[in-house]
Amino acid sequence: DQQVKQNSPSLSVQEGRISILNCDYTNSMFDYFLWYKKYPAEGPTFLISISSIKDKNEDGRFTVFLNKSAKHLSLHIVPSQPGDSAVYFCAANYGGSQGNLIFGKGTKLSVKP
Amino acid sequence: KAGVTQTPRYLIKTRGQQVTLSCSPISGHRSVSWYQQTPGQGLQFLFEYFSETQRNKGNFPGRFSGRQFSNSRSEMNVSTLELGDSALYLCASSLEGHHTDTQYFGPGTRLTVL
Numbered sequence: 001d002q003q004v005k006q007n008s009p010s011l012s013v014q015e016g017r018i019s020i021l022n023c024d025y026t027n028s029m030f031d032y033f034l035w036y037k038k039y040p041a042e043g044p045t046f047l048i049s050i051s052s053i054k055d056k057n058e059d060g061r062f063t064v065f066l067n068k069s070a071k072h073l074s075l076h077i078v079p080s081q082p083g084d085s086a087v088y089f090c091a092a093n094y095g096g097s098q099g100n101l102i103f104g105k106g107t108k109l110s111v112k113p
Numbered sequence: 114k115a116g117v118t119q120t121p122r123y124l125i126k127t128r129g130q131q132v133t134l135s136c137s138p139i140s141g142h143r144s145v146s147w148y149q150q151t152p153g154q155g156l157q158f159l160f161e162y163f164s165e166t167q168r169n170k171g172n173f174p175g176r177f178s179g180r181q182f183s184n185s186r187s188e189m190n191v192s193t194l195e196l197g198d199s200a201l202y203l204c205a206s207s208l209e210g211h212h213t214d215t216q217y218f219g220p221g222t223r224l225t226v227l
Contacts, residue, residue, distance in 0.1 A: 031212075032212050032213050034215070034216075036218075041220070041223075042220055042221075043117070043119075043203050043205075043218030043219050043220045043221050044156075044203070044218045045218070046215050046216070046217060046218075049213075049215065051213065089156065091156075093212045094212055095212050096212070097169070097212050098161050098163075098168045098169040098210055098212070099144055099145075099146035099158075099160075099161025099163070099168065099169055099205075099207070099210045099216070100146070100158045100161060100169050100171065101146070101148075101156075101158065101205075101216060102158070103148075103155055103156040103157075104155070105155040106155065
């Protein structure tokens with residue numbers, strides 16, 4: 001049973017516009033969430049994280065929103081750039097999980113010039 | 114600081130053989146986690162080591178094992194390889210392995226089993 005779901009396998013956006021990547025989770029114990037970006041033949045690169053005590057966290061062009069009641073989080077990239085084209089993974093964990101990140105299956109973002 | 118390094122980057126083995134993969138964490142990081150990435154299953158947690166002890170283990174058969182050395186470097190071993198073990202194996206390091214510690218990933222080892 002998938003505890004972290006990214007229902008859109010792919011997303012295409014025009015350069016300069018907003019990219020919104022979505023993620024849903026089922027486990028109420030999750031209290032820490034992360035987004036990673038992955039290019040082919042490389043390991044995932046950490047982008048941004050959010051604790052369940054917050055509903056928003058910003059870092060430059062990247063903002064993550066968390067809606068605990070809906071068990072939903074989203075990553076906003078504004079403005080999108082061609083270099084943002086990659087696979088984005090949502091991940092979650094909880095206290096006591098000790099090194100075990102639960103990942104979604106990823107969304108491939110394509111930003112067109 | 115140097116990032117997480119993994120060796121080798123690519124490996125080809127045949128069924129029934131065994132393989133050992135190596136991971137060097139970021140300096141000062143004491144926790145190392147291993148993940149398997151396949152097209153069908155995505156990224157799945159294998160195990161986590163801290164202070165030379167396995168603290169957590171995912172749902173993989175006993176053919177998958179690991180260890181950690183006193184300098185925090187880690188190895189994982191897969192015995193009696195099967196075709197389905199073909200995957201990208203990723204290791205990640207974090208400071209203490211607390212759930213709010215960010216995990217930083219290495220480039221991975223691409224294992225192909227023929």
